[in-house]
Amino acid sequence: MKAMASTSGLLLLLAVVAGGTSVLTAAAAAAESPKPTPWPHQFHSILFVNYSGSLSLIDLWYDWTNGRNFNIVQDQLGKLLYDLEWNNGTSFFYTLDSTKECRSAQLDVGILRPNWLDGAVYLGQENVDGFLCNVWQKVDFIWYYEDVITNRPVHWVFYTGRSIHVMTFEVGAVLEDAKWQAPLYCFKKKDTQADYKLDVGYLEPQLQSILRASTQL
Ligand SMILES: *[C@@H]1O[C@H](CO)[C@@H](O)[C@H](O)[C@H]1NC(C)=O
Numbered sequence: 464m465k466a467m468a469s470t471s472g473l474l475l476l477l478a479v480v481a482g483g484t485s486v487l488t489a490a491a492a493a494a495e496s497p498k499p500t501p502w503p504h505q506f507h508s509i510l511f512v513n514y515s516g517s518l519s520l521i522d523l524w525y526d527w528t529n530g531r532n533f534n535i536v537q538d539q540l541g542k543l544l545y546d547l548e549w550n551n552g553t554s555f556f557y558t559l560d561s562t563k564e565c566r567s568a569q570l571d572v573g574i575l576r577p578n579w580l581d582g583a584v585y586l587g588q589e590n591v592d593g594f595l596c597n598v599w600q601k602v603d604f605i606w607y608y609e610d611v612i613t614n615r616p617v618h619w620v621f622y623t624g625r626s627i628h629v630m631t632f633e634v635g636a637v638l639e640d641a642k643w644q645a646p647l648y649c650f651k652k653k654d655t656q657a658d659y660k661l662d663v664g665y666l667e668p669q670l671q672s673i674l675r676a677s678t679q680l
């Protein structure tokens with residue numbers, strides 16, 4: 464009994480010492496850990512998306528300068544969907560084919576800020592898609608992988624399982640203004656509008672709100 468008591472006393476002492484050491488290590492690591500590179504104010508990316516086996520390609524035109532963000536989503540052998548988001552919270556989801564579908568939504572937040580990854584927790588390095596990446600996690604909603612050498616995004620995964628692979632990353636590329644015009648039938652009275660899921664695109668609106676909220680804290 465006595466031996467056991469002193470053993471547990473020793474274990475407790477070791478635990479306290481180890482605990483103290485790990486606090487120091489964590490503080491040192493926090494001071495040194497890499498930060499995610501803010502998004503360029505304007506870029507174009509082609510994204511390969513795998514959402515539980517449903518594949519799509521997204522043309523992403525991020526344009527913070529003009530307060531707008533565009534996801535042009537081609538589902539594999541399926542629809543071509545346009546997901547246009549303005550920084551005033553208005554989004555349009557539409558097709559440009561003969562079905563003339565359109566739905567709009569009003570969110571209480573605008574598009575992602577260039578620094579939307581601020582405050583993400585650094586998880587270390589990992590090889591993804593053949594690139595050595597720094598990895599961060601943001602509020603349990605997204606895991607983000609950035610190339611260690613070029614600082615370009617390579618991959619991100621949402622908690623929903625939506626998995627994004629960055630195929631191209633053209634910094635400074637801007638889509639011409641005329642292409643940002645939602646079609647006329649988006650502005651007519653709701654009559655023949657299709658029942659769209661709001662989560663088309665590379666980012667669920669709800670997720671956008673959460674990430675924006677956490678960035679503003
Ligand atoms: C898509 O993801 C699923 C897992 O959800 C995986 O089994 C499948 O191989 C992936 N497909 C491609 C083309 O990456």
Ligand SMILES: *[C@@H]1O[C@H](CO)[C@@H](O)[C@H](O)[C@H]1NC(C)=O
Binds near residue numbers: 549551552553
């Ligand atoms: C937001 O901006 C877009 C583009 O200028 C416009 O079509 C939309 O009506 C605006 N929404 C609001 C709520 O002002």
